[in-house]
Amino acid sequence: MSAPIDRRQFLRVVGFGGAATAAVASPAAALEHPAHPEAPPDAVGMLYDNTICTGCKACMPACNEANGLPPDTALSGGLWDTPLDLNEKTKNIIKLYQDPHGTGSAFVKRQCMHCLDPACVTGCPFGALEKNKWGAVTWDSSRCIGCRYCEVACPFQVPKFEWDRWNPKIVKCEFCFDQRLEKNQQPACCAVCPTGAVIFGKRADLLAKAKERIAVTPGKYFEDRVYGEHEAGGTQVLYLSHSSVPFDKIGLPKLGSTSLGHYATKVTSVIYKWLAGPLFIAALLGSVIKRKWDRHEAERHEREKRTGLPDQL
Amino acid sequence: MSAQDTTGAVLVNHWQRGVPVFREPVITRALLFFAALAALGLGLALVRFFSPLGPFSGMNDAYAWGIWKTFNVMTLTALGSGPLAVGMAAWVFNRQRLHKVMRTALVTGFLFYATGLLALGFDVGRAWNFWNILLPWRWNAHSAMLEVAVCMPLYCAIFLAFENLPLVLERFYYTGSEATRAALRRAAPFLRRIYPFVITGAYVLPLMHQSSLGGLLLLAGDKINPLWQTPFLPLLYLLAAGVAGLGFVTFVLLMACLHYSRPLDLEDLGELGNLLSWVCFVFLAVRFGDLIWRRQLGAAFALDRMSLLFLVETALILVPAVVLRSRAARETPRTLLNMATLACLGGTYYRFVPTTIAYAPGRYSTYFPALPEVLITLGYIALAVAAFGIVVKYFAVLPASIEEWNDMFRLAGRRPPAAP
Numbered sequence: 227m228s229a230p231i232d233r234r235q236f237l238r239v240v241g242f243g244g245a246a247t248a249a250v251a252s253p254a255a256a257l258e259h260p261a262h263p264e265a266p267p268d269a270v271g272m273l274y275d276n277t278i279c280t281g282c283k284a285c286m287p288a289c290n291e292a293n294g295l296p297p298d299t300a301l302s303g304g305l306w307d308t309p310l311d312l313n314e315k316t317k318n319i320i321k322l323y324q325d326p327h328g329t330g331s332a333f334v335k336r337q338c339m340h341c342l343d344p345a346c347v348t349g350c351p352f353g354a355l356e357k358n359k360w361g362a363v364t365w366d367s368s369r370c371i372g373c374r375y376c377e378v379a380c381p382f383q384v385p386k387f388e389w390d391r392w393n394p395k396i397v398k399c400e401f402c403f404d405q406r407l408e409k410n411q412q413p414a415c416c417a418v419c420p421t422g423a424v425i426f427g428k429r430a431d432l433l434a435k436a437k438e439r440i441a442v443t444p445g446k447y448f449e450d451r452v453y454g455e456h457e458a459g460g461t462q463v464l465y466l467s468h469s470s471v472p473f474d475k476i477g478l479p480k481l482g483s484t485s486l487g488h489y490a491t492k493v494t495s496v497i498y499k500w501l502a503g504p505l506f507i508a509a510l511l512g513s514v515i516k517r518k519w520d521r522h523e524a525e526r527h528e529r530e531k532r533t534g535l536p537d538q539l
Numbered sequence: 540m541s542a543q544d545t546t547g548a549v550l551v552n553h554w555q556r557g558v559p560v561f562r563e564p565v566i567t568r569a570l571l572f573f574a575a576l577a578a579l580g581l582g583l584a585l586v587r588f589f590s591p592l593g594p595f596s597g598m599n600d601a602y603a604w605g606i607w608k609t610f611n612v613m614t615l616t617a618l619g620s621g622p623l624a625v626g627m628a629a630w631v632f633n634r635q636r637l638h639k640v641m642r643t644a645l646v647t648g649f650l651f652y653a654t655g656l657l658a659l660g661f662d663v664g665r666a667w668n669f670w671n672i673l674l675p676w677r678w679n680a681h682s683a684m685l686e687v688a689v690c691m692p693l694y695c696a697i698f699l700a701f702e703n704l705p706l707v708l709e710r711f712y713y714t715g716s717e718a719t720r721a722a723l724r725r726a727a728p729f730l731r732r733i734y735p736f737v738i739t740g741a742y743v744l745p746l747m748h749q750s751s752l753g754g755l756l757l758l759a760g761d762k763i764n765p766l767w768q769t770p771f772l773p774l775l776y777l778l779a780a781g782v783a784g785l786g787f788v789t790f791v792l793l794m795a796c797l798h799y800s801r802p803l804d805l806e807d808l809g810e811l812g813n814l815l816s817w818v819c820f821v822f823l824a825v826r827f828g829d830l831i832w833r834r835q836l837g838a839a840f841a842l843d844r845m846s847l848l849f850l851v852e853t854a855l856i857l858v859p860a861v862v863l864r865s866r867a868a869r870e871t872p873r874t875l876l877n878m879a880t881l882a883c884l885g886g887t888y889y890r891f892v893p894t895t896i897a898y899a900p901g902r903y904s905t906y907f908p909a910l911p912e913v914l915i916t917l918g919y920i921a922l923a924v925a926a927f928g929i930v931v932k933y934f935a936v937l938p939a940s941i942e943e944w945n946d947m948f949r950l951a952g953r954r955p956p957a958a959p
Contacts, residue, residue, distance in 0.1 A: 258681065313600070321569050349758045351677065351685035352671040369671055372664025375684045377603035379758035383901060385598050389593035396665040481761070489756035491681050493770060498680070504743055512739040515630045519735035535944070536712075538642075538886065538935065539705040539734065 249364050258495060259487035263342040263459050269361040270401070271340070271429035271462040272416060273436055276332040276471065277446065279423035281320055285335065285415035289318035292405045292414035295397075311334055314388045317399040318415050323476045329453055330470035335424055336477060337415070338363060338384045338399035339454060341463035343485035346376035346385055354396070361429070362401035370396060381458055405484050422430075436466055445469060453478050459485025545785035554804035554938035557642045558707075561947045563799065565932045572904040573925035580918010583911050584661045592664055601904030602895075606916050614887045615920070616691075617776075620784030622699060623745040628814055631736065638879050639938045643795070644788045645702050646936050650923035652695040658919050659691075682755035690748035698741035704730070706929075706934045728918055734785025749780040756893055762900045766849050767893035771829045773900035776890060778822040782856060783886025785815040789879035793872060793939050804938065805870040812869030815882055817861030823853070848892055855885030877931050 286307065290297065295453070297307035299314040309316040317337060323410060324331040340363050346355045347363060354370035359364060372394055376385040388394035402413040411417065416426035435450045447466050453473045454461035458481045467473055474480050496505035526537045587595045598605040622642030629637040660666055671677050672689060679685050691871050708730075712723050753776025756763055769775070789811045796803050830836050841847050859878035868874045895906065908916070948954060 244722075345758045345760070348679075348681050349755075349799065350679055350683055351682045351688050352668070352826070367665075368677065369668065370665050370679060371668045371671070371688075372666070373662075373684055374603035375755070375758075377600055377680075378755075378762075378900075379760075381760055382761075383601065387603060388591070389598070389600075390591045392589065392591050395590065450795055479761070486758050486760050489760065489770070490683070492756065494683070494751075494754055494773070495681065498686075504747055507746060508739055508743045511631060512736065515739050515742075516735045518630055518633065532942070535556070535941065536709075538709070 235531055239276050242382060249430040259343055259348065259485060261459070261484045261488045262456070263485055265359065265429050265462070267428075267430070268359075269342070269462055270330060270407070270426065270431045271464060272413070272424055272426055273432040273464045273466070274335045274424045274508060275394040275436075275439070275466040276334055276476070277468045278421050278425070279320070279335065280421055281322060281333040283320045284420060285318055285419045285424065286316075286320060288414040288418035289337075289399075290316075292316055292402050293400075299328070308370075312384060312386060314386045314390075314397045316397075323471060326472070328470065330468070330475075332468050332471040332476060333343065333423075333532040334414070334465075334467075334476035334478075336384075337373075337463065338401070339382050339458075339463045340399075340401060341458055341485070342460040342462065343458075343487045345379035345381060345486040345490075348487035348490060349379040351375070351476070358403055360401075360407060362403045362530075363398075364400045364403045365396050365398065372396075379478060379486065381486065427468075429464070432464055436464055438477060439466065448472055449452065456483040457481045459483065459488065481539070541801075542575060545635065551856050553940060554639045554807055555933035555936060555941045556639065556939070556944060558939040558947060559935050559942045560799045560937060561950065561956040562800075563928060563932065567928070570928045572923055573921040573928070576921035577918050577925055580915045582918075584657075584915045586916065587661055587883045587911070587915070588666075588669060590844065591611040592662075594911075595915070598912075599904055599906065601901040602898070602906030604894065605662070605912055606895075606908045607658040607662040607912070610891060611916055611919055612655045612662075612691075612893055613755075614891045615651050616749070616752070617780045617783035617890050618737045618787040618883060619648040620654070620745060620780035621645075621788040622648040622702060622747060622784075623742060623749070624784035624814075624818070625788055625811075626702075626738065627644065627742055631742070634810060634814070636810055638808060639804075640788060640792055640811065642706060642894070642936045643792055643938070644784075646706070646927060646930055646934075647787065647923075648784075649695065649699045649703055650926055652691065652924045654919040655694055656692055657922075658916070661915070663732070664734050666812050668904065676904060683751045686751040687748050690744050694741070698737060699746055701737050702741055706936065710934055722853045727853065746777065750774065750777040752776050754888075759898065762898055764845050764897035764899070765833070766830070766845055767897050770827050770956045771825060772893075775822065775825060775829070778818065778825060779886045779889045781818040781886075782815070782822055782882050783890070785811060785818055786859070786882030786886060788880045789815060789875065790883055792877045792937070793879065795931065797872075799887065799931075799937065801937060801939055801943075803872055805872070808872070808875055809866065809870045809936070812875050812878065813864055816863035816869070818859050819856045819863075819882060819885075823856060825858060826853075831872070845897060848896060852885060852888050852892065853932055855881050855888055 279383050289295070292306065295317065298309040298313060299305060299307065301308040301310065303364070309319055311321070312319055321334050321336065322331070323334060340361055342361070344357065344363050347357055350372065352369040352371065354366045355376055357365070372387070374387055376396060377387060385396050385398045387396060401407055404434050406413055412426035416424050419425070433452060433455060440447050440450050445471055448471060450470050453465040453467065454463055465473065465478060467476060528534060530537055583595070595607050616933070624646040625637050625641055628634040629641060650697065678689070708723055711719055750773035753772035756768070756772050760768065789808060792808065793803070830839055839846055858883045862874065862878050863869045868878070
């Protein structure tokens with residue numbers, strides 16, 4: 227029956243592969259996608275406080291102008307910019323939330339959260355989306371194949387795809403990276419905001435400022451905490467919400483504190499580090515198959531002679 | 540029915556080697572139907588290449604993946620995993636009798652992969668940027684999508700194609716001139732020398748990308764219902780490929796042999812049924828172990844919509860697992876066909892549900908495939924069916940007895956050529 231795979235030989239292959247895998251892989255996995263990533267010291271951010279926002283929407287045309295986006299006039303019969311949500315013509319939007327039963331009501335500004343370990347960047351096959359200087363998440367048209375994995379991955383539903391264009395782009399807030407950050411200017415929405423509802427700065431400074439606001443007026447803010455400090459591993463855009471308006475009501479979903487990149491790669495990054503896992507499996511399967519093959523070949527000649535029929539593979 | 544082979548041994552309907560279906564015309568009404576459906580689908584796909592995706596599909600920013608990816612690629616390549624499942628059983632686990640059904644697995648696998656990759660090519664919005672695949676320094680090694688994008692075409696175009704090569708060369712050998720035969724005789728030793736190494740690759744690669752297809756869903760996180768969202772998705776996707784792959788090879792062998800009036804070798808089919816049953820049990824063990832570990836067993840039996848979806852899935856895999864434990868059942872063609880069908884449905888169901896039905900990205904978005912989207916998907920499938928119908932008539936794919944092999948040459952008025 228079976229060509230007995232010599233146990234010692236088997237163990238040698240397993241032992242060799244296992245040792246190689248362990249030596250190569252173990253420290254690497256955690257480094258690339260830590261469960262709770264640290265913000266780099268130069269990381270920039272935005273802080274949006276909906277107790278200050280008056281809903282003037284000055285940030286929306288400013289964003290459109292800075293990014294060369296057309297107005298979304300689908301709802302207004304071609305008259306003015308009235309997007310319903312973030313879409314392929316809208317990288318930044320102010321929305322109003324009103325509780326149908328209670329008294330809570332608040333504006334919310336939505337744009338890319340610029341995660342510390344973005345799921346879109348982890349999933350993007352050829353690195354079209356990348357974590358750029360200062361932590362801005364930017365998109366490179368020459369690397370994007372239009373697979374839309376970023377849309378599947380993003381827990382905040384931020385990247386949008388141009389479904390109606392032959393040469394579609396991924397549209398999302400890029401922190402005004404090329405347009406303004408590189409020229410030492412702050413993003414258009416923060417620059418134009420008249421009330422200071424959204425402010426630009428170093429993430430660490432903004433986080434401290436947000437916690438200071440909470441400390442000064444305890445009970446004013448929802449759950450007395452900053453959304454984005456830990457969500458999905460932490461984001462560079464931070465939110466404070468009025469105490470009567472839960473975060474998930476204004477489109478900021480309940481998320482764990484572990485980065486999605488960590489969850490998705492913690493096992494595979496060990497297996498695939500330097501292809502150690504696949505090479506190990508290849509060595510293991512290969513040695514078994516070669517043994518079976520050699521026996522097959524030996525029997526083939528004898529069988530062909532006996533039956534006069536060529537062997538079929 | 541019994542016959543004497545050249546050595547004088549008595550054979551009872553035993554499959555011995557692949558033999559082309561030579562008693563039937565190549566062009567039939569069914570073939571024309573599938574060819575027309577394929578032409579319609581591919582024609583639409585071609586138009587779609589010069590048009591935006593929007594008008595051709597029901598996809599939107601919340602459901603950014605439609606059936607081209609979730610069904611043609613992520614689901615149907617599970618049915619196309621026969622070469623992996625049967626090949627591993629035959630070469631690694633020494634189930635020698637399965638070598639005879641390997642060609643059926645290889646052809647169906649190649650057709651599912653090729654049409655799946657075609658679907659992927661017409662699905663992506665910026666296909667012209669695929670050249671980035673030639674620049675490894677642009678590869679994002681953390682992306683399951685990259686793994687799939689590199690590994691699947693490589694497997695289909697090199698490894699699976701190589702495994703199918705003997706089929707084609709064999710036909711040249713028997714129909715070609717004396718010069719062709721001489722050339723093939725010279726090439727054969729080289730092909731046989733590299734064969735074991737190539738098929739090792741042909742098993743490692745699908746182990747990688749069939750699990751990576753499940754790995755794709757990990758990043759979707761909470762959007763996928765907790766009954767399906769688990770760190771074990773890659774392993775379960777791989778095991779589902781085993782369930783669906785073995786099930787589909789069994790299904791195709793039975794259906795094709797019934798359709799072309801070929802005798803069945805119930806021992807070979809029973810071996811497939813036996814393995815299928817064990818793979819189903821392994822799948823269920825991992826599936827339930829995972830649910831218990833994540834404390835989702837209560838949700839699994841809560842009898843709400845998601846729970847019912849899960850229970851249907853479990854039934855589709857549990858029934859063949861249990862029934863096929865009985866030798867009598869798996870050597871009864873009707874029962875085996877029914878159970879193989881259930882396993883195919885169960886494996887593909889498990890692969891499809893978390894991509895679409897148990898995938899809830901937003902409160903206000905829905906997805907249902909648009910008509911052109913469905914026609915294109917059907918077109919890819921029809922292409923595979925039509926190609927299979929042609930391939931089995933020209934190449935020695937479906938297994939039969941040596942008597943059938945000799946009859947074929949007798950009918951053509953030739954003597955079966957001797958072994959080289």
